[in-house]
Each structure stands twice: as C-alpha cells, then as structure tokens.
Amino acid sequence: MTAGTFSPAPGAAPFLRQVTTQASMEARLMLRNGEQLLLAVVIPVIVLIGGVRGADRVNLSYGVDTFTPGVLALAVMSTSFTSLAIATGFERRYGVIKRLGTSPLSRTGLLLGKVLALLLVEVLQVAVISAVGFALGWEPHADVLGLLLAVVLGTAAFASLGLLVAGSLRAEATLAAANLIYLLLLAGGAVVLPVSAYGSFGDVVSYLPSGALGEAMRAALSDAAIAGRDLLVLAAWAVIGAAATARTFTWE
Template identity: 40%
Template sequence: MATNTSLTTAEMSSKNTPASAGRQILKQTQFELLLTSRRGENILVTLIIPIMLLIFFASLKVIPAPKGGSAATELLPGILAIAIIAAGMVNLGIATAYERHYGVLKRLGSSPLSRSGLISAKIISILALEIVQVVLLIIVAIAFYGWRPVGSLPIALLALLLGTVTFSALGLAMAGGLRAEMTLAGANALFLVFILLGGGILPLDHLPAPIAALAQLLPAAALTQALQQTMIADQPFPTYPLLLLALWAIIILFVAIRTFKWE
C-alpha cells in the first residue's frame, strides 16, 4: 500500500513540472487554433479591416508620401499596429468573454491547466493569426503601392511581439473580469480610441496638445511609434516606445493573470 501511495504522489507531482505545464500549454494552443479557425466571421473582420484601411488611405493619398517612397511607407507601421490591436484586444477579448459566459472556461478551470497557461496558449494562438495579418498587409503594400522593406527586421519583430502580449493581455483582462456584453462594448470602444489616438493614421501632432500628451503614454501610440521608427528610413532608434510598450506589457499581463476568472 505504501508503494502505491508513493507512486501516486510521484505521478501527481509530475503533473506540476515545467515539462508537463509546457505540454498543457501546447495542447491548449492547438485547441485555441481549432476554435479560432471555426470563428470565420471574426477572422474575416480581423483580417479585412486593416487591409481595407491600408487600401483606402493609400489610394486617396491623404497621407503624404516620403521622398522617393510611397504612402504605404508611412501608413504600413500604423496599420500593422491596428491589426495587432484588432486581433489581440478585440477578437481574442470578445471571444474569450463569451467562452466564459457559456461555461467553456469553467470546464477548463477543472483541468490541470493554470490561468497563466491558458493566457499563454491564447496569446500564442493570436500570434499565429497575426502572422497571416502581417503577411497579407505586406503583400498588399508591395503589390499595389511599391512598398520596400527598410530598417531592422529583428526590432520590428520585437515591437510586434510586445504589442501582441500587451493587447492580448488587455483583451483577456477584460474578458476575465467583465461580463461578456461589457467586454464587447469596452473592446470596441477602446479599439476606436486607439485608432484615433494611436498615431497610425492621424499623426499625434495634429491633435490638441493635452490630448497628444496623453496619447503619448498609451500602448497604442507606443506600438505605432516603435514600428514607425523601425520601418521608416532615417528614424531614431525606438528606445522610448519599446521601453514604454514593454512596461505596458508587463503591467497588463500581470493584471490579466491575477484577475482572470474562470466563471
């Protein structure tokens, strides 16, 4: 009997090892990708809105093109930021809120998967969706507007990763603490605010000074500026935007993990 008890204890403790946690996250990531593939209408909106914004503003030429470049050169970093916000905060946040509303998360809460494991799996699944977003936007920019890559690819990828963590965590924080209807309204309202104050389409220096100063502190502006200073020629290294975005990522991720509720 003592041997059986010892084996049972060992088996139970092995479930809490880093390797076991990694397998749980991987399995949940596969499940999240499957769920994402079934939300066709959400994916369509998430993919199409940024592309339509790029085509609309680049075709109307309301954004001045840099010398020797195209309007897409100025627009693409901001549109990429909008795509990240749409996928992480809006798409993931609303979908997770309704999973919680319908009891899906409650069932997951009875499994060995931890809150941090669930959040990690959801962020990884959003990264997969964002890869498709980024590739499509770059294809459109190259094919129709003659965009050519400049700047540092590793720094651009770092900015995109920090933005993904920040806005996915923000969506999950709302989904884990608010009712589904409140998350739906809040995510869409914040999305509009971040489009207006993110600096991706309307430059911040066009805003009244107090609003521009406030916008400089928001994660949307930090992500946009980090991408702009990385993807546009003759720009300074984006030290401040990256540090601010990393700070937002840490704070919001911590809040999401601490406050996330299964039901």
C-alpha cells in the first residue's frame, strides 16, 4: 500500500497540548461572545464606577477600597458561575461535548481546559478592574497568597455549581437560571458590599459562596489578611458542588 493523503497515522497529542488547546479555544469563544464579555468586564466596571461615585454622593462609608475587591469577587463569580454554566449548557445542546467525547481529549482534559480558560479570563478581568480601581484612587493592602486562594477556591466553588446547573437543566433554562442567580447574588449576596452591610442577615449571607468570596477578597486586598473561615466556606461549597455534579451531570 502506498502512502496517500489519508494514510492512517493516528495518535493523541500530548496531554498538556490538548488541555492548552481546549483552554485557549474556550477562552477565545468566551471573549468573542458579546453577552459573555458584558458579563465578564462591562457590568463589573459599571458597578465599580457607579458604586464609588454613588457612595460618594450619599456619604456612604464605603469607598473605592471596599468596592474594588468586591467587584473583583463579582467578576470571578460571573465568569466561573454564569458564563461557564451558559457556555456548557449550549455545548451540551449543540453536541460539542458529544463530539469531543470521541476525540483524544479525555473528560479530565476537558475539565482542566475549562478551568484553565476560566483562570485566563479572570486574569484579564483582574487587570481591567484593578486598572479602573487605581484610576479611582484605590490603595490596596494586599496579601498575594490570600488573593490567589480566594480566586482559586472561589472559582472552584462557583464552577462546580455552574456545572451542576448546566448538567441538570436544558440550555435555555440554564441561561435563565444562571442569570437570575447572578442577579440575586449581586443584589443580596454580600459580594460587592461587605457582610456587615447586611445587618442581622449578614450571618446567613456569609455562608453563601458569594458572601464568602467577597469577604475573602476584601480581607486579602484591604487588610492584607487570609480569611481562613471564608476560604473554608468556599472549599465546602466546592466539595458539595463537585459531589452533586458528579452524580447528576450528563455530557449529552
């Protein structure tokens, strides 16, 4: 048999290349999509500028030093929960996950690719939001390890919950639910404003993943501290979400 154009030469790419290929594709698609970009960057920046200016006007005690970490937490939540849920919901609908299921990319590779894509987008979000924060006069007192832990554990908690929604609902229902939950948490989840702003309700809110992520982010960037309790709450949500997702998620 002579070697033709299609002569078989099968083989999987190295695992790392598969994961980075998948991650860069997912990140590109996320940034190319108008609604996703709105959610990832535009809304957080509006909330930051609006919050700082608005608080100034009504003599609220919160300033840019409180809002910037809160908006960074909001950005992590929007990407790892809302964007991931919507994207995954439509991937199931359009047979993308089914198609990739017969490619050399394993389930683990796909999951790692998704996580890496989220982190890439989050780096971009942190850069843009911090720049706006600095322009508004933000002076952080940062603990880098605390920041990294907050981003990673917050992403893990919200991503596992996002996959839970995407894996158990139809694509349209996922779209609606992910946006609704995002709005509810934005308004009442202690993500942008600190738990202390919620009065007696604050105890409850601090156990939500949004409240825990907001507090962990404020501790890391305003007090140069590592908020052990809040990080534990996030870790617990990640475990609960991952266990529930593992039981319910179907790839088709």
